[in-house]
Amino acid sequence: MKNLKLKSARAALDLSQQDLADKVGVSRQTINAIEKGDYNPTINLCRAICKALGKTLDEIFWEEE
Amino acid sequence: MKQHQKVLLGIILSICLVLALLSGVIFKDKENNNKSDQYWKQTITIENGKVSPESSSIDFRVTEDGNYNIAYSWVPEGTNVDDIVNMDRSESTFITVIKITDKDGVTKFSTSAGAVNLNTINYLEAGDYTATYYYFTDRDTFVEYAKKHFCSEDEAYDLADFFDFENYVKDGTTVMNYNLSVTGEGIANSGSPLIMIGAFIAIFVITIILVMVGKKAKTGSLPEFDERQEIIRGKGFKYGFFTILISLGLALLLDSANMLPMIHSSLLYTLSIFAGLFVFAEYCAWNEAYFALNQNSNYIVIYTSLIGVFNLIIFVMNVIRGNLFENGKLTVSFLNLICALLFLSLFVTCAIKKSINAKEESED
Numbered sequence: 014m015k016n017l018k019l020k021s022a023r024a025a026l027d028l029s030q031q032d033l034a035d036k037v038g039v040s041r042q043t044i045n046a047i048e049k050g051d052y053n054p055t056i057n058l059c060r061a062i063c064k065a066l067g068k069t070l071d072e073i074f075w076e077e078e
Numbered sequence: 079m080k081q082h083q084k085v086l087l088g089i090i091l092s093i094c095l096v097l098a099l100l101s102g103v104i105f106k107d108k109e110n111n112n113k114s115d116q117y118w119k120q121t122i123t124i125e126n127g128k129v130s131p132e133s134s135s136i137d138f139r140v141t142e143d144g145n146y147n148i149a150y151s152w153v154p155e156g157t158n159v160d161d162i163v164n165m166d167r168s169e170s171t172f173i174t175v176i177k178i179t180d181k182d183g184v185t186k187f188s189t190s191a192g193a194v195n196l197n198t199i200n201y202l203e204a205g206d207y208t209a210t211y212y213y214f215t216d217r218d219t220f221v222e223y224a225k226k227h228f229c230s231e232d233e234a235y236d237l238a239d240f241f242d243f244e245n246y247v248k249d250g251t252t253v254m255n256y257n258l259s260v261t262g263e264g265i266a267n268s269g270s271p272l273i274m275i276g277a278f279i280a281i282f283v284i285t286i287i288l289v290m291v292g293k294k295a296k297t298g299s300l301p302e303f304d305e306r307q308e309i310i311r312g313k314g315f316k317y318g319f320f321t322i323l324i325s326l327g328l329a330l331l332l333d334s335a336n337m338l339p340m341i342h343s344s345l346l347y348t349l350s351i352f353a354g355l356f357v358f359a360e361y362c363a364w365n366e367a368y369f370a371l372n373q374n375s376n377y378i379v380i381y382t383s384l385i386g387v388f389n390l391i392i393f394v395m396n397v398i399r400g401n402l403f404e405n406g407k408l409t410v411s412f413l414n415l416i417c418a419l420l421f422l423s424l425f426v427t428c429a430i431k432k433s434i435n436a437k438e439e440s441e442d
Contacts (some may be wrong), residue, residue, distance in 0.1 A: 027437070030438075030439070031439070038304070039304035039305070039306070039371070040304055040307060040366060040371060042306075042366040042435070043304050043305075045304060045438060055305055057305075058304075058305060
């Protein structure tokens with residue numbers, strides 16, 4: 014399932030996928046795969062992304078019912 | 079790297095490529111058209127176990143240094159030369175040993191097993207040579223000759239036992255038909271290897287330069303992959319491993335059943351390994367897990383593409399020189415093409431992914 018919350022949080026800070034990837038220490042394709050829903054990150058990567066975007070885990074990665 | 083350095087690097091690389099390519103054309107092996115084919119008869123008499131004459135000789139000349147295929151055969155008159163492969167040495171009732179010497183009497187080649195026909199390739203310098211045929215009907219004379227010319231005393235006695243003189247030497251007169259054929263096999267040109275060595279040294283130097291200027295290590299020199307890439311690479315290793323297993327099994331089956339006689343066994347099994355490498359590399363490259371986070375992918379792709387191009391050049395040169403097949407079988411020279419395809423396919427995959435990524439980034 015696509016992670017639109019991640020994409021919008023990133024866009025709100027005017028960050029490209031590469032910018033976020035560099036902040037978090039992963040490849041751009043990994044960020045892309047997470048946003049597309051092709052890859053489920055580990056909790057450590059989730060925390061790193063949230064920290065980079067200034068959001069909580071629920072705000073980025075909690076699935077709406 | 080500054081712009082003028084890139085241009086200089088490109089010029090050096092282009093020169094190396096052109097030299098390597100042209101070396102095969104400019105310095106291709108010269109043909110050696112030397113051929114001498116001689117036929118003659120010799121009457122050999124054995125009386126009371128003594129052979130007469132004890133030897134005979136014939137001269138030949140080669141006009142160029144090179145490798146020569148020297149083919150000998152001798153058959154008793156009345157025997158069809160086509161039946162020579164079925165002949166046993168005992169049918170001649172004496173043992174023949176051949177020695178080829180140059181004009182200074184230095185031995186260039188000597189047979190020892192008394193075979194009735196033989197093909198051998200020897201390097202001969204231009205000059206005159208003598209092929210001398212020595213005939214033996216008794217053990218002691220043969221042992222003296224053998225230990226003096228081509229083996230130790232123990233080996234000479236072993237050979238004499240093997241020939242079993244006592245049981246098949248028979249008195250009588252034999253007219254033998256002899257054939258000695260000396261055919262040039264081609265002369266290797268010394269220029270081509272020098273050019274290739276020079277090209278490879280240049281590639282080595284360029285590689286060092288690329289490694290030194292291309293690395294953009296962030297946290298050390300070891301490649302670093304993110305968690306997604308590690309998972310993809312794990313899958314890639316798994317798929318590559320099973321590809322090797324399956325293709326090796328297939329190669330074993332085909333080789334043991336002799337279903338691919340036109341391919342050398344060593345080549346068949348090596349292809350299995352390349353199949354696994356190809357699967358791993360392509361899977362990782364397509365899923366963007368081939369290059370680490372701290373690696374400059376552009377330089378690596380350029381470098382591997384160069385290796386691919388060089389392998390392609392070497393393959394083409396082998397085809398031009400006729401080295402691709404040996405005795406009707408595909409040789410390991412074919413691996414140059416496989417290497418080229420492996421490295422160049424990586425380049426193609428990376429180029430396609432780069433194009434897709436550029437499109438994604440622009441839509442982002």
